[in-house]
Amino acid sequence: MSNILNENISRLWASMIVDEFAKNDVRDFYCAPGMRNAPILAASFYNESITPYSFIDERALSFRALGKAKKEQNPVALTCTSGTAMANFLPAVIEAYRSNLPLIIITADRPIELVKIDANQTINQIDIFKEFCCYTLALEAPSEALTPKRLRTLIATAIGRAKAHQRPVHINLPFREPIDATPELISESYLESAKETFHNSLSKNKTYFFNNFKLNAELEDLLKSATSPLLVFGKFDKQANGQDYIKALKEIDIPKYIDVTSGIKYHFNLEDNLNPSFDHSEVFEAYQRSKPDLIIHIGGRLVSKHYYRYQELNPQIKIIHVTDFDEDHDPGFSNNIKVICNPLSFLAEVKNLGLNSSPVINWKTFTNAKRDIIEENEISFPYLSKNIVEKTDVEIDLLIGNSTAIRSFDLYISADSHYPITVFSNRGVSGIEGFNATLCGLCDADDKAKVLVLGDISFMHDLNSLYMLKEMKDKNITIIIVNNKGGGIFELLPVAKERDFLHLLTTPHTNNFTDLLRAFDYIEYTKVQKKIEFNAIYSKALKQNKINFIEVELNEEINKAVYDKLKTVKM
Incomplete structure (x- = not known):
């Protein structure tokens, strides 16, 4: 049940909008802190049907919302204050667009009379997401000119577009002050009309999408x-x-x-x-x-x-x-x-x-020869992907980072076993940021064990989200950082021959993450360099309801040598 906030027109509109989201089964609100979006934040907090999530960093929060949408296949709401805050959402919005995920972004704005005079914290917010949304709803500032019924219809239509097209939708909502609980007169007739819309348990306008194939x-x-x-x-x-x-x-x-x-x-x-x-x-x-x-x-x-x-x-x-x-x-x-x-x-x-295919190629000898090379050599990316899969004996959601990580897991194939692994990825545009936060979004959906495998540079792009993990400290989470000192994938490509400028591609560094990760008392951190160490620690981590970080230090020369040996196997 929604508590109707009616101190002023901005709070009343926010209550109706959030209530309409709930009626459309959109109940997760990822709320970036701010003042201009205070009416939406208050409405989501006081609506018992809504679960609000908050975090200091808009980019990390948006990837967390992406993870929840990825796991549940239902729209989630993402809201922020005016100005540059929404620009931090852009990488996650692009990924959602290319991954067909229904994020609904509610950006608070200042009213038109402030936007057009270069007032503080104002930009043209309407067009920032336009290439990566299937629908944009640009509302005017709350007023009694738009009836409660019509407001809800507009909101329900926007939600319906996100569901039907499985793409992001942008709702831009300017608020005039007061935007806190300061009282301001609302006409009795408008207030009564608004209250009536809360008592209807159904959405004003709900969209369903059906499309089944029939052979021609x-x-x-x-x-x-x-x-x-x-x-x-x-x-x-x-x-x-x-x-x-x-x-x-x-x-x-x-x-x-x-x-x-x-x-x-x-x-x-x-x-x-x-x-x-x-x-x-x-x-x-x-x-x-x-x-x-x-x-x-x-x-x-x-x-x-x-x-x-x-x-x-x-x-x-x-x-x-x-x-x-x-x-x-x-x-x-x-x-x-x-x-x-x-x-x-x-x-x-x-x-x-009843299709069939002949002849079928026999891959078993080829596959086993590759497996032998991986096991006979020192720790490498192929070894990690193979053993993460094969040592997994409990149901997990596996989130795989981009670059070498996703390619290594894609190359793996099992000869005769099945594994209880559901894989997630951010391959819409294959960016390297936001993976720690995406993992948190997956964790918001359920308590199933979660594993994230990513490279060192990808990890460094999302350090803010380490603070977000505190909320997950009692969940079964394992994060594996493969540290090859920066951009190891380029060492596997022909461009590696151009040594003089390779450092501009590879982001070389000398970091390890020991001191950083041990600064967080809710993180269990281990560094490994040997195969036997990794297998034991990974198997143990899968059985623990805690946050385990495993940093694997990879020697890039050895890693490349393994890849070269794998290329020698013939059919």
Whole structure:
């Protein structure tokens, strides 16, 4: 039940807006501190249906909100004061846009008469997010000219757009003073009209979105005529129905290439017809010798860049791209048919066709040879990704940082085991910031064990969020920092030969994080350099309801040597 704040028109509008969010099942408010958004902060605090979260740093808070939206697939609200505060939201808003996540940003503003005279803490706030939102609602300052009914309709419509399009929405709301509890006259008729809207348990205007696939003759002929189809499953952020996708994919008995950003890769192995990544040169060459005649690509973009190179080199292969979002996803410029629907409904139709594929490539000897190299050598990124997966014996949410981290986990494939791991990533635009905060957002959703793996530079980009972790001190959280002294991925690329200017790419440093992390009394910190140390500490951390940081010091020369040896394995 909402406590109606009616000391003045700004507080009354804020109460109605927040109440309308609650009626639309948007109950998480991530609240950046400030004065201009005080009416929204007060309304969210006094509404019993709302859970408010607060943090000092807007950028970190916005990534935390992103994590909650990623985990629950339901819109969350993110609010801040006027001026540059909203600009700190921009990286998370861009990531949400490219990851199809429904953030709803409520930016408090100063009224137009102050914005246009260069008053303090004013900018043009309307256009900052315009390229990365599916809808913008620019309200005027609260007044009795807009009826309570119409205000709620506008808010409900904005929320509905976020749900239907699964994209960010921006609501800009100027407030005139008073913005605290100072009394100011509201007409009796307007106040009564506003109060009536609180008593209705339903939203003013709720949106539902349905879209199921039905096979047509053209697609049926294309699917049935394929003699060696390959099913590719790309980036997918709807982990709430991950088990449905696992079941659907296992019922289709053709070769599968499942990207790590699908979230469900580790629920499959070679015995499930799972194929290794195209980023193994040997796999790429094998597929050049034994080409599929049809690729069915479900979901978004893959981590593998060589998958798209393969498409460009083989334009004769037909590609059906199935997505639930109407966006131009085609990095290989190769899609022949685009199907916009609920992918589960598409997979159900494909299952009924009874597709099969021959011949199927046997990857087992190749995979085991790679595994032996990883285990025989000193600690490396491939060793960490392999053993983090294989030593996980409890259900976890695994958040993987970008750059080398995500690529290393994508290259891993299991020969004969399944692992209880749901993967999350920020691959919308693949930025390196905000991962500690995103993890906190995942933790806001439930008490399931959480693991974050990220590089040293990525960790240093989000140090403010270490303070946010205090709220999570009784949860099962393990954060693994792979410290290779800066930008190790560039050492694996051809540009590494240009040593003279490499330091401008790699962000070299000599830091370790011992003193920093031990300054936080709610963090359990350990540094490791050996394989046996890591395995023992990681396995122990998975069983503890505390925040464990494991810093792994990686020798980049050894790491590169392992990658070079892995390239020597032939089919």
